[in-house]
Amino acid sequence: MIATGPDAVREHPPLPASDLVVEAAHLRKTYGPTPALEDVSLSLGAGAGLTLLGPNGTGKTTLLRILATLLRPTSGSLRIVGRDALKEPSAVRGAIDMVGHGTWIYEDLTAIENLRFWSAMGGHDAARPRLHAALESVELDTVAERRARTFSAGMKRRLALARVLLGRGRLLLLDEPFTGLDRAGRKWLGEFLMSFKAGGGALVVATHSFDAGLGVADRVAILASGRIVLDRPTAALGHDEVRRLYDDLALGPGIAS
Amino acid sequence: MTGYVRRAWIVVWKDVLSERRSKESLNTLVFFSVLLLFVFQFALGPERARVETALPGLLWLGFLLAGLLAFGRTFLVERENDCWEGLVLSPGDKSAIYLGKLVGNVLLMAVVEAVLVLLFALFFSLDFTRVLPGLALVLALGTLGLAAVGTLFGAITAQLRARELLFPVLLLPAAVPVLLASVSATQTVLLGEPLAEAAPWLKLLGAADLVYLVVGVLTFEFVLEA
Numbered sequence: 001m002i003a004t005g006p007d008a009v010r011e012h013p014p015l016p017a018s019d020l021v022v023e024a025a026h027l028r029k030t031y032g033p034t035p036a037l038e039d040v041s042l043s044l045g046a047g048a049g050l051t052l053l054g055p056n057g058t059g060k061t062t063l064l065r066i067l068a069t070l071l072r073p074t075s076g077s078l079r080i081v082g083r084d085a086l087k088e089p090s091a092v093r094g095a096i097d098m099v100g101h102g103t104w105i106y107e108d109l110t111a112i113e114n115l116r117f118w119s120a121m122g123g124h125d126a127a128r129p130r131l132h133a134a135l136e137s138v139e140l141d142t143v144a145e146r147r148a149r150t151f152s153a154g155m156k157r158r159l160a161l162a163r164v165l166l167g168r169g170r171l172l173l174l175d176e177p178f179t180g181l182d183r184a185g186r187k188w189l190g191e192f193l194m195s196f197k198a199g200g201g202a203l204v205v206a207t208h209s210f211d212a213g214l215g216v217a218d219r220v221a222i223l224a225s226g227r228i229v230l231d232r233p234t235a236a237l238g239h240d241e242v243r244r245l246y247d248d249l250a251l252g253p254g255i256a257s
Numbered sequence: 258m259t260g261y262v263r264r265a266w267i268v269v270w271k272d273v274l275s276e277r278r279s280k281e282s283l284n285t286l287v288f289f290s291v292l293l294l295f296v297f298q299f300a301l302g303p304e305r306a307r308v309e310t311a312l313p314g315l316l317w318l319g320f321l322l323a324g325l326l327a328f329g330r331t332f333l334v335e336r337e338n339d340c341w342e343g344l345v346l347s348p349g350d351k352s353a354i355y356l357g358k359l360v361g362n363v364l365l366m367a368v369v370e371a372v373l374v375l376l377f378a379l380f381f382s383l384d385f386t387r388v389l390p391g392l393a394l395v396l397a398l399g400t401l402g403l404a405a406v407g408t409l410f411g412a413i414t415a416q417l418r419a420r421e422l423l424f425p426v427l428l429l430p431a432a433v434p435v436l437l438a439s440v441s442a443t444q445t446v447l448l449g450e451p452l453a454e455a456a457p458w459l460k461l462l463g464a465a466d467l468v469y470l471v472v473g474v475l476t477f478e479f480v481l482e483a
Binding site: 068069070090093094096098100101102103104105106107108109113116117118120121122123147156 | 260263264267268270271274275278279334337338339340342343344345346347348349
């Protein structure tokens with residue numbers, strides 16, 4: 001799948017390896033009387049990757065949206081690249097890239113026009129060769145001039161990932177990024193995420209895809225009923241053990257253990 | 258080009274390109290204008306004096322109704338595929354997005370107004386050529402005011418469930434100064450009087466445009482984040 005390496009397009013800003021990119025403490029979010037997140041704390045350094053696992057409705061997307069500064073927590077604190085993201089969200093947004101449930105694609109623009117728009121909005125270089133290289137990376141260069149309306153769901157997902165390639169974010173937030181991708185696409189995405197971390201970026205992936213998610217993470221966190229019930233380095237856990245813990249903690253009755 | 262102007266320009270480019278391809282708003286508005294003209298002609302009949310008396314009000318009623326349809330849709334395209342999130346996360350002053358959207362709306366309304374004026378001339382056998390420069394000035398100022406407040410309220414209501422109901426309820430009272438001044442200035446121009454006669458109304462229009470523009474630029478970031 002990889003026509004051009006993921007590093008070919010992305011600009012890697014210099015970032016000291018010891019920097020904490022995310023420092024979240026005691027995050028709580030309620031929608032009216034309904035709690036969505038309870039006392040969530042996590043920190044993530046440069047070059048680190050965290051995979052969030054959890055059943056539907058346990059707060060993964062809410063947590064990602066709070067980290068992206070799209071949603072204000074009810075209480076708690078959040079620092080992104082060392083700055084208070086709740087007090088000055090606009091100051092940290094240049095450091096955040098995100099692919100959420102929505103692809104941010106304008107259906108009546110072509111693939112390359114979509115990239116041009118978001119590059120210009122992000123203040124990045126929107127030169128055509130650079131945009132083409134990003135499309136080439138996700139194997140959409142042959143349909144660069146086709147309207148996004150005609151794309152399949154998987155192609156739209158790849159186009160959203162091509163947009164991330166053009167960014168300069170130090171924190172990359174992905175919500176179910178492997179959904180809709182074929183095997184080659186998953187392999188490419190895995191390689192891109194590893195290279196993103198190697199370049200000093202921090203990564204948070206919310207997914208139901210255990211193997212793909214764990215493959216790119218240094219840590220795994222399991223969310224249940226809005227709380228992080230497990231947060232451990234993946235090196236200390238096998239995939240089977242993660243599955244067993246997930247079943248016990250997130251699905252089973254004994255989440256207190 | 259500074260980052261601010263570049264981002265405003267790319268929003269105009271994106272909206273104009275999308276509209277040129279889909280023609281969703283333009284086709285609807287032109288068809289709506291033709292229907293409106295049929296209704297006006299049926300209501301007023303062939304008597305020329307009645308048409309000339311009612312003409313300024315009818316013109317602006319047409320522009321206002323077209324604007325209600327156009328401005329309310331401005332930000333709906335940003336809801337599709339969560340593009341709104343991308344705009345919120347984009348760095349820099351968010352008022353550039355507002356100005357880009359505003360310019361796109363003014364361009365769209367300019368096309369619709371040109372079609373409407375042409376249709377009025379055809380349906381009611383009117384000759385606008387003599388008063389065209391003055392009329393163009395009034396239309397430009399009035400449209401800018403309408404679009405400035407319409408774009409802001411379009412953004413405010415885009416995230417609401419009852420947006421179709423709330424948008425006209427919010428827009429119409431706020432647009433009263435622009436409409437009053439526009440209709441009065443248009444009447445003066447169509448009567449063939451010198452433009453200086455319409456100066457008080459043009460000043461009011463200019464002041465209203467400035468106020469709406471400043472309010473839009475200053476408040477848009479809060480609207481986008483809400």
